[in-house]
Amino acid sequence: MSQDLLSLADLEPPMGDLFTNRRLDAGRSVWTRPLPGETGVPKKRIIHQRVIRLHGPVRLGRLGVRRGPGYHKCGSRQDLDWVTGLRVLAWSGGRWRVLLQRDALQPGVPGAVAWMRLPRITTTAVIIELRRSGIDGGWTPWNLAMSAFILEGEPLTPLAPRSERLLEPGVISLRNLPVGVRAELVNGEVRYRTRDFEVGFALGRPGFTHWGLQIEDRAQAGRNVLATRPPLFSQGPQLHPLGCAPVLAPAVRCDLSGTVAVNGGTVTYEFQAGGQHYRLAWEVRPTGLRLKAQRVAKQAMLAWHSAAWMIGLRNSAAPSHVLGRLLETGETGAVALPALLTLPTFGSWKVESDSPKGWARSDCFRAHDLNTLELKVGEERTPEGLYRLPAGTHRAMFTFTPQRPAELLAESAPAVARRALARTQWVALTFRTDTATLSNNGASMHCPICMDTWAAVIAPQGNLLPDLPAAEFLRHSLERWLTGGPGYAAGRLLQDGSSHDADDEYLQTGASALRGLGSYLRHHATPAWFREFRPVILEKLRAARDRDLDGDGLIESLHRTGVSGTSQWSTCWFDVISFGWKDAFANAILYGALLELTAGLRRFNELEQAEKLSGWAGWLRANYRDTFYNKATGWLAGWRCREDKLHDYAFLPVNGAAIAEGLLSPDEGRAILQRLLAEARRVGLPDPAGGLPGNLRHIPDHDLSDIIQGYPLGYYQNGGRTHSQTRHFVMALYRCGLNREADRMLKRLCAGFAAAKVFGGNQSGVDWRYWDDRPCGYEGLLTDQFGVLEAICWRWGRPREG
Known part of the structure; x- marks a missing residue:
């Protein structure tokens, strides 16, 4: 039938x-x-x-x-x-x-x-x-x-029956543990504890039962980052051969025969499943974990899914991400080793293999609150996205070592800044290997509207691992955007039966992406890379110029008018506020982009294009202040709508970006910042450790999208406190010589990072807070929060060579 x-x-x-x-x-x-x-x-x-x-x-x-x-x-x-x-x-x-x-x-x-x-x-x-x-x-x-x-x-055949089997216990002994390692047998597992981490192994089937890391915060001891909801066991070996039912899967099927043995700090699984013979010996040491993996097969096999070991991670505990060199063939998510597995608020693991036969793959299953890291032994990726398991004996030794980032700050930097950077330096690189781009976080959407932030936080980081510069993740993200890869507020949008560039609605997406592109061209791009992408770069620049609809140097959006009462979404990062038509935030970012691109194009001897962009930047600057300055408040408004009205709610990031990028004179910028600081005191701005509000004055419903109407000042984007986009205001303070005010604010922002108070697991909501500190966010971790690293490294970073 x-x-x-x-x-x-x-x-x-x-x-x-x-x-x-x-x-x-x-x-x-x-x-x-x-x-x-x-x-x-x-x-x-x-x-x-x-x-x-x-x-x-x-x-x-x-x-x-x-x-x-x-x-x-x-x-x-x-x-x-x-x-x-x-x-x-x-x-x-x-x-x-x-x-x-x-x-x-x-x-x-x-x-x-x-x-x-x-x-x-x-x-x-x-x-x-x-x-x-x-x-x-x-x-x-x-x-x-x-x-x-x-x-x-x-x-033509029914579903395969359920088939879950248990390993036979061999010798189970916790004698002769390594010095610095403690262990206990409880609830069908053996649990090991060291000073820096905890790990549990199931005795009935191969896989972790517990994984914890406390190198950043000893209070994390006992917290499990694994996905462990019964009866799903998203851990250990996986095998689903082509043409039959799964052999080793998270539920219903674990069709194996073999033994488990525990000898002090070594847990050994030896079993057969689906024509494969595995020997997986884990060694627990005070300094980390080591897996000696061997797979033996008499015949080659093609599999939908295969892994010598899978680690299923719970994103509501920590939205993990993997930083490694992408392997761009077959199913996405493959990385060469070594790589870094970063668990925000917990720390990072360095994952290594002694052989190219040992590699890894990361994937995201957001709806299941699950990210995975798979270890592969002697597997070959096929163009169709499957895995070929060759016959013979295949070995690899994997090591997991708790890892801390290199120190980027001068010895004179405040302790709170050093701790803040140590906890966020790799967290800021929110890369998804399965989609090949930086994203909101490791289990969230791609968002090229943050390209300027990524360029800023990547700049001081250099190499994360040998032959793995941080700029590689910016490159991948730029290539996706340049070649039309969709993302939040990016790609094509449909209207009246035809599509248009999302950058025409979200003006800041194009501006931010160009800002990141300018930085990459200026500091990282090779001549070969520029030659390859030159045609599409020039097309992106042409499209950006075409968004200046009235010839004043500023870009406008026909689709989002900014008119009160329309309930429209935004043209900038503050997406539920009705920024529209002429957007002060997007145009400030664009100005910085034009300056960076001018320098980047000159590096590649594109002098005519550079001169055009330089002229455009000058024209934009000449008209920016008069377009957005509000005489009634003494600072810049957020946008000027299609009805030629200013919309001003004391936006800190907007004024900060304009001043930091140089759109106003230092004297006028200083005066504006002092007025905004006075306004912050007047309204009782809380401790910046919880972040800064985007706006100091309540935005009425008529200037908001419908989704956020009806809420008080302090809720989410209507004045909620967040570290996202705060870098602009802090950098503006430094640019105008208000160093004491900037230091005071930056140290308190660092305090929020240092305590991991403002970022955490998905749906924890701690990425935004009411003024009384209650969480009011949604993701729990947003990539934009870490733009503050730009200010930290600028203020207290070690002097750069050359």
């Missing part, structure tokens, strides 16, 4: 309403190159697949395609995207066979399904590649891949 194969569910544990949501289909992301005849797409990009991981044969029927939600770029709306290019692969005769390939598909009627016949073959695996979409082109969205397709077919 024919049915939608993409709707098939796997078996659930027989334990009530646990909702593990185990499915046969899955969404995945893979690196790809253009196919023959596939034009107008980047030479490398990430696309999304919808795969069906069958337990046995099915007979295929037809493929249905419909419109579906696209990349959710903007909180104010969700665009319906459509498939314009696809490819369907099926496993047949020991190889992938292309069943269907289409390009230039039409959008179709919303709600209607377009059906395409497939060859009536029998197969055990299908990959549907979403290669191009109507809105975002070659960078295809996950949401559309998961909603656009119906795959009809007839299953």
